[in-house]
Amino acid sequence: MKIFGYQLPNMSSLILWGLLWETVGQLELTFFLPPLSAIFATLLEIGGTPAFLKALRETAEAFAIGTTAAIVIGVPVGILMGKSRLIDELLLPWVNIFLSAPLTALVPVLMVLFGFGITAIVITTALFAIWIIVLNARAGVMQINPSLVEMAHSFGASRFDAFTKIYFWAALPEILGGVRIGFIRAVKGVIIGQLLISVVGFGSLFEIYASNFLMKHFWAVLLVLFSLSFLIAEFLAWLERKVEYYAASRQ
Amino acid sequence: MNTTITENAVAVRNVYKNYGDVEALRDLSLDFPKGQLTSLLGPSGCGKTTLLKIIAGLLPANSGEVLVNGQPVSGPGPDRAFVFQDFALMPWASTIRNVAFGLELRGVAKSEREAVAEKYIAAVGLKGFENSYPHELSGGMRQRVGLARALSVNAEVLLMDEPFSAVDEQTRRKFQEDLLGLVQNENKTFLFVTHSIEEAVYVSDQVAILLPRPSRVSEIIRPQGFRNKDVDSIRRDPEYLDLVDKIWASLRSYVE
Numbered sequence: 001m002k003i004f005g006y007q008l009p010n011m012s013s014l015i016l017w018g019l020l021w022e023t024v025g026q027l028e029l030t031f032f033l034p035p036l037s038a039i040f041a042t043l044l045e046i047g048g049t050p051a052f053l054k055a056l057r058e059t060a061e062a063f064a065i066g067t068t069a070a071i072v073i074g075v076p077v078g079i080l081m082g083k084s085r086l087i088d089e090l091l092l093p094w095v096n097i098f099l100s101a102p103l104t105a106l107v108p109v110l111m112v113l114f115g116f117g118i119t120a121i122v123i124t125t126a127l128f129a130i131w132i133i134v135l136n137a138r139a140g141v142m143q144i145n146p147s148l149v150e151m152a153h154s155f156g157a158s159r160f161d162a163f164t165k166i167y168f169w170a171a172l173p174e175i176l177g178g179v180r181i182g183f184i185r186a187v188k189g190v191i192i193g194q195l196l197i198s199v200v201g202f203g204s205l206f207e208i209y210a211s212n213f214l215m216k217h218f219w220a221v222l223l224v225l226f227s228l229s230f231l232i233a234e235f236l237a238w239l240e241r242k243v244e245y246y247a248a249s250r251q
Numbered sequence: 252m253n254t255t256i257t258e259n260a261v262a263v264r265n266v267y268k269n270y271g272d273v274e275a276l277r278d279l280s281l282d283f284p285k286g287q288l289t290s291l292l293g294p295s296g297c298g299k300t301t302l303l304k305i306i307a308g309l310l311p312a313n314s315g316e317v318l319v320n321g322q323p324v325s326g327p328g329p330d331r332a333f334v335f336q337d338f339a340l341m342p343w344a345s346t347i348r349n350v351a352f353g354l355e356l357r358g359v360a361k362s363e364r365e366a367v368a369e370k371y372i373a374a375v376g377l378k379g380f381e382n383s384y385p386h387e388l389s390g391g392m393r394q395r396v397g398l399a400r401a402l403s404v405n406a407e408v409l410l411m412d413e414p415f416s417a418v419d420e421q422t423r424r425k426f427q428e429d430l431l432g433l434v435q436n437e438n439k440t441f442l443f444v445t446h447s448i449e450e451a452v453y454v455s456d457q458v459a460i461l462l463p464r465p466s467r468v469s470e471i472i473r474p475q476g477f478r479n480k481d482v483d484s485i486r487r488d489p490e491y492l493d494l495v496d497k498i499w500a501s502l503r504s505y506v507e
């Protein structure tokens with residue numbers, strides 16, 4: 001953005017919105033929106049408390065396990081779908097259904113199947129993330145340059161070699177794109193899980209703060225959550241840009 | 252010319268190939284003498300790439316057989332290496348890893364395969380570009396990487412599908428001269444597909460002319476007089492000029 005010929009740093013519009021928020025908050029128009037400065041003060045206050053750190057750890061743990069599972073299962077499945085017509089025809093309808101299905105409605109089923117513990121939360125998280133990861137890995141493989149595959153075979157690559165040395169790397173830009181979107185969805189998954197299944201982690205903080213009308217606390221946790229997911233998404237976008245140069249050199 | 256089985260590095264015997272309803276090759280037989288360069292010349296879509304891929308073991312024939320050193324081909328093997336028209340380099344890998352890739356797939360240790368790769372990178376004139384990536388190289392340099400990769404596995408038979416068609420004219424001429432040097436020094440058998448009559452006559456020990464689909468060999472031409480001449484004088488040699496004219500005369504009727 002440029003104002004009066006000056007190049008403003010990225011996201012400087014956030015400052016404007018922050019000021020607006022502060023003003024509205026200071027006017028005390030609604031209890032729902034405390035001033036931004038008060039929220040940051042609360043954040044500093046609760047940021048170091050054991051309750052907050054425990055919640056952060058619980059959420060991060062469920063998120064990490066869930067997304068790792070989504071990647072470890074989703075990427076190979078997507079690559080296999082891209083390689084094999086048969087597997088593709090078997091799985092694609094399901095992937096598409098789950099991609100667009102309202103997964104929140106499935107959470108009660110997961111609770112019946114897996115109980116009220118961390119397992120159900122992790123599975124919810126993975127379920128939110130995995131479908132787009134599968135679809136993107138599949139798309140990456142489908143547009144691979146066929147002569148690259150022929151090259152590998154002509155030099156004697158086994159199926160496993162072709163999988164790990166060609167397909168995976170050729171699809172990497174798309175895979176990373178899928179992982180980025182999958183992670184954003186997983187944030188949704190983990191919070192929904194922690195609100196609906198068992199009230200732990202950030203979900204429990206939201207629950208406690210909202211039901212006690214502790215709006216400053218509520219916003220403080222929300223800001224932390226937003227910043228974390230923003231940072232993760234930005235990091236993955238950066239990784240994606242790093243490998244983009246070779247996406248362009250594929251025909 | 253009496254060619255017996257043992258003198259042929261590759262022998263194609265009565266090969267048929269259909270793609271669904273499209274009959275690409277019909278009863279094609281052709282011998283490729285050891286240590287020589289044979290080019291396949293023919294109208295677009297006549298099945299040159301198909302034949303080369305069948306010999307490479309990348310495509311199965313519907314019937315007939317391909318013998319490499321007398322052994323029937325059932326798939327890709329270490330006795331053959333392919334040079335691709337579009338280079339087929341891994342964009343995420345450096346020059347040295349691309350060149351060493353054939354050896355990597357054979358399980359050769361990293362230091363050993365990189366030593367071999369370095370040697371061939373230098374041989375094709377790319378010394379100093381070992382750690383460059385394909386997107387940092389020109390088209391001509393990329394094909395040199397593809398060539399170095401094929402050479403570094405030390406296969407007896409090199410299969411080249413229009414290797415120079417994606418590079419500019421000056422580079423192409425340089426490649427053709429280098430190719431003549433390779434045929435002389437490397438003691439390998441070269442199978443070379445090209446669209447260019449001049450190129451075929453310039454580099455070949457024998458030129459096989461294929462007819463339009465369903466394809467078979469219509470004529471085999473062996474340049475005699477100028478093969479051992481200096482690379483610069485070949486293009487002015489009367490036999491060279493005559494052969495180019497003669498091949499054009501037999502192909503022109505198939506070009507609208």
Ligand SMILES: Nc1ncnc2c1ncn2[C@@H]1O[C@H](COP(=O)(O)OP(=O)(O)OP(=O)(O)O)[C@@H](O)[C@H]1O
Pocket residue numbers: 270271273275294295296297298299300301302464
């Ligand atoms: N995978 C395929 N499926 C169906 N038909 C094919 C396939 N590959 C090739 N063909 C057909 O077989 C014929 C021979 O193709 P091929 O690529 O071998 O020709 P070519 O001589 O290499 O042509 P060019 O000089 O244009 O490269 C063509 O008519 C082509 O349309």
Ligand SMILES: [Mg+2]
Pocket residue numbers: 299300301
């Ligand atoms: Mg072709």
